Amino acid sequence: MKSRILALLREKGAVISGECISDVLGISRVSVWKHIRKLQELGYPIRSSAKGYQMDGDFDALYPWEFSHQAYKIYFHQQLPSTMDAALELARNGCDAFTVVIAEQQAKGRGRLNRVWHSTKGGLYFTLVLRPEISPVFLFQINFAVALCIVQMLNELFGIEAGIKWPNDILVGKKKICGMLSQMEAEAEHVSFLNVGIGLNVNNLPSAVEPGAISIFEILGTKVARRKILSDFLARFEAFLNQNDIGNILVQWRQCSLTLGRTVRVVTTNNVVEGRAIDIDENGGLTIRLADGTEKTVVYGDCFH
Known part of the structure; x- marks a missing residue:
């Protein structure tokens, strides 16, 4: 119900009466008031007046x-x-x-x-x-x-x-x-x-x-x-x-990728691998061409470049 009330307030932009919200959502005005009150307690910038309710700006909520x-x-x-x-x-x-x-x-x-x-x-x-x-x-x-x-x-x-x-x-x-x-x-x-x-x-x-x-x-x-x-x-x-x-x-x-084509240094639990990152293999490992021309694939580690 809170999501529907918020949608109405955001859509309207202007003041919307509790009676209107009640009619649209099919709930009592008391229920509307309780939901609005809870939303206000949670930080939503909803202004209450004799004419009704209005969303006063947005609220970056993740509820x-x-x-x-x-x-x-x-x-x-x-x-x-x-x-x-x-x-x-x-x-x-x-x-x-x-x-x-x-x-x-x-x-x-x-x-x-x-x-x-x-x-x-x-x-x-x-x-x-x-x-x-x-x-x-x-x-x-x-x-x-x-x-x-x-x-x-x-x-x-x-x-x-x-x-x-x-x-x-x-x-x-x-x-x-x-x-x-x-x-x-x-x-x-x-x-x-x-x-x-x-x-x-x-x-x-x-x-x-x-x-x-x-x-x-x-x-x-x-x-x-x-x-x-x-x-x-x-x-x-x-x-x-x-x-x-x-x-x-x-x-x-x-x-x-920002890594491929760069000179990299990958620190693993056992050693350090340095060279040019040339590809990713079918298992997600990083293939590195070493200084002697050989290639080595690392599957886990800290990559620096």
């Missing part, structure tokens, strides 16, 4: 009812230690595929290799629970698809030219705008779930604590609606998975 057709799969929290931890519990308890856990802020947000992800207010921090019916060896496709969808979304919604640094960092220029972390549980060849955590710098100021980071706000000079970003990403990602095969994903990933 479930902002995603009407997916509301039952959205779990929003003002603060969490980590959306990955909350999503892990939900996944193990059998939640639906495409369940989304969102946090306004994270106290212990983390990226790859347990690095701290600064999760200040204004960013978009969420974990997506997936249940792909593919072999664990091909799960890298999911991470590649997520990265591609984010790059495409940034370009189409905001005109931001982003690219992908292997394996899954999204950069604008040389600065990081988005990071990803994935976690899966599987038995033999059956994947129980794959959780993909995403931290996108939107209206926050990450460069204040991390000089190598940047946000949409810092690029555009204006704040944008995070719910629009999340809605677009979820629809885009689901459609992408339904329409693309591994060959197509690799082709598109190569086109968006």
Whole structure:
């Protein structure tokens, strides 16, 4: 019901009476008042007067009812230690595929290799629970698809030219705008779930604590609606998975890559590999041509270039 009330207020723009809302939605005026009161308590800028109610500006909210057709799969929290931890519990308890856990802020947000992800207010921090019916060896496709969808979304919604640094960092220029972390549980060849955590710098100021980071706000000079970003990403990602095969994903990933063709240094748990990044193999590994002309493929590590 909250989503329908908000839709009416946003559509009208002007004052709309409680009686009108009551008639359109088929609920009592008391019920309208209670819903409006709750929305005001949550921070929505709704002005009340003798004539009715009016939305006084927008509110960058990520509550479930902002995603009407997916509301039952959205779990929003003002603060969490980590959306990955909350999503892990939900996944193990059998939640639906495409369940989304969102946090306004994270106290212990983390990226790859347990690095701290600064999760200040204004960013978009969420974990997506997936249940792909593919072999664990091909799960890298999911991470590649997520990265591609984010790059495409940034370009189409905001005109931001982003690219992908292997394996899954999204950069604008040389600065990081988005990071990803994935976690899966599987038995033999059956994947129980794959959780993909995403931290996108939107209206926050990450460069204040991390000089190598940047946000949409810092690029555009204006704040944008995070719910629009999340809605677009979820629809885009689901459609992408339904329409693309591994060959197509690799082709598109190569086109968006900031790593291929560069001299790189990849630090793994056992050694350091240096050379020229020349390709991505069918398993998502980075193929590097070494100084002696031989080639080596690394499947995991920290890539610098």
